[in-house]
Amino acid sequence: MLVKLFIYLAAVLPAVLAAPRYKCYNPEPTTGVPTQTVTQTTIQTTIQTTAEITTQTATPYPSPEPQTPVYLNWTTVSGYFLQDETTTDPNGFDYISTNFGLIDRAYDSDAEFDPNGEKSQWQRFAHHIGELNKNSDASTEYKVLLMARHGEGWHNAAESYYGTPAWNCYWGQLSGNGTAVWEDPHLTPAGELEAIKANDFWRKQIDEHKQPAPESFYTSPLSRCTVTANLTFANLGFDNFYPIVKEFLREGVSIRTCDHRPSKTYITNMFPFYKFEEGFAELDPLYDGVKYETSEAQDLRNFNGLTDVFTKDKNTWISFTAHSGEITSLLRVLGHRAFRLATGQAIPVLVKVVSNLPKSTTTTIAPWTTPTVCPAPPVTSIANQGCVCTATATPTTTI
Ligand SMILES: *[C@@H]1O[C@H](CO)[C@@H](O)[C@H](O)[C@H]1NC(C)=O
Numbered sequence: 354m355l356v357k358l359f360i361y362l363a364a365v366l367p368a369v370l371a372a373p374r375y376k377c378y379n380p381e382p383t384t385g386v387p388t389q390t391v392t393q394t395t396i397q398t399t400i401q402t403t404a405e406i407t408t409q410t411a412t413p414y415p416s417p418e419p420q421t422p423v424y425l426n427w428t429t430v431s432g433y434f435l436q437d438e439t440t441t442d443p444n445g446f447d448y449i450s451t452n453f454g455l456i457d458r459a460y461d462s463d464a465e466f467d468p469n470g471e472k473s474q475w476q477r478f479a480h481h482i483g484e485l486n487k488n489s490d491a492s493t494e495y496k497v498l499l500m501a502r503h504g505e506g507w508h509n510a511a512e513s514y515y516g517t518p519a520w521n522c523y524w525g526q527l528s529g530n531g532t533a534v535w536e537d538p539h540l541t542p543a544g545e546l547e548a549i550k551a552n553d554f555w556r557k558q559i560d561e562h563k564q565p566a567p568e569s570f571y572t573s574p575l576s577r578c579t580v581t582a583n584l585t586f587a588n589l590g591f592d593n594f595y596p597i598v599k600e601f602l603r604e605g606v607s608i609r610t611c612d613h614r615p616s617k618t619y620i621t622n623m624f625p626f627y628k629f630e631e632g633f634a635e636l637d638p639l640y641d642g643v644k645y646e647t648s649e650a651q652d653l654r655n656f657n658g659l660t661d662v663f664t665k666d667k668n669t670w671i672s673f674t675a676h677s678g679e680i681t682s683l684l685r686v687l688g689h690r691a692f693r694l695a696t697g698q699a700i701p702v703l704v705k706v707v708s709n710l711p712k713s714t715t716t717t718i719a720p721w722t723t724p725t726v727c728p729a730p731p732v733t734s735i736a737n738q739g740c741v742c743t744a745t746a747t748p749t750t751t752i
């Protein structure tokens with residue numbers, strides 16, 4: 354054992370010491386990133402249409418030309434779900450074993466709706482939300498977003514297998530390793546089981562807890578989400594399960610091939626009943642294998658995406674199937690506390706949306722950036738420190 358260790362060190366140490374200590378691919382821009390100024394008029398009024406997205410070859414959202422001016426403001430409403438409470442630890446929290454996190458409580462609308470105490474918590478909550486909507490003015494709406502992360506994909510397995518730094522600075526840019534494919538990855542067997550668990554959960558929620566079924570379904574175009582949405586909802590007898598594929602729900606775009614979405618034709622062949630938002634491009638207009646989207650740029654696209662959904666969709670119960678980083682950004686934009694989801698997990702968020710507001714202020718966002726990567730497998734990969742490359746390079750386009 355010791356001998357082996359020495360042989361290993363003798364082989365690796367010179368390279369480790371000689372190599373530049375470069376922390377490759379830092380997904381969060383640090384200082385010195387040039388900024389670009391966008392006025393709130395652009396942010397708050399842009400409606401994503403196909404035309405806008407297709408003309409953006411590797412240029413980030415937002416699109417320059419606002420279509421329909423809408424000024425929305427929203428806020429998450431706490432007091433209903435455990436996920437909003439500061440006392441709830443997101444680590445290890447399971448929406449399945451907690452009735453989706455719905456807090457066991459009374460509502461002022463119970464007296465008239467359920468005088469004999471016969472209705473379920475979800476029935477009373479649904480009634481309560483209906484009352485809030487009925488009694489609010491024309492510019493106020495309450496909506497419940499049900500946001501799910503996809504089941505484990507091959508890229509998740511590979512990131513664990515290689516370690517995050519090595520995954521970010523080298524392996525993630527390849528399309529696979531000969532045994533696993535992680536360019537637009539599909540679900541691993543464990544990921545499929547997570548989606549099947551979500552399916553069992555929904556059946557039970559509807560039959561036993563009388564939770565209202567989602568009225569609209571939206572999914573990220575990446576296969577791990579289109580597949581998860583199908584496995585979760587397709588066989589529940591819903592007559593409205595025609596998910597709309599939305600560009601804005603995709604994962605933060607990085608230089609890794611797992612963020613390269615498939616073509617519209619590919620999605621249609623796999624799920625002929627899925628619908629697409631107006632103008633959804635045939636080929637991925639955003640991924641180029643060279644630049645990554647900053648968190649700020651992702652927040653901005655989510656601001657626009659949520660504005661789009663809230664403006665066009667009058668339904669209350671809305672399902673999103675998306676990604677870890679994407680839901681993190683959505684929660685930030687919604688004003689919800691951070692709540693990181695493990696694969697296959699989901700979170701409900703009650704949102705109060707107010708429209709017809711005056712436009713105002715200016716904000717500044719960091720534009721997309723080009724990271725530095727290793728041109729060959731890194732010498733070392735250490736969690737929270739990065740990896741050591743034998744040389745560094747800027748990524749080249751893989752499409
Ligand atoms: C938007 O909502 C937040 C949270 O309720 C509030 O603090 C803010 O004043 C609102 N902005 C406008 C323009 O109404």
Ligand SMILES: *[C@@H]1O[C@H](CO)[C@@H](O)[C@H](O)[C@H]1NC(C)=O
Pocket residue numbers: 507508510511512514530531532533
């Ligand atoms: C490829 O990556 C997968 C993880 O996604 C891993 O299980 C497998 O062992 C790797 N194959 C090789 C040849 O390294």
Ligand SMILES: *[C@@H]1O[C@H](CO)[C@@H](O)[C@H](O)[C@H]1NC(C)=O
Pocket residue numbers: 580583584587588623624
């Ligand atoms: C979609 O889900 C149904 C029901 O679970 C399943 O039979 C079918 O194989 C799934 N389709 C794909 C392409 O995954």
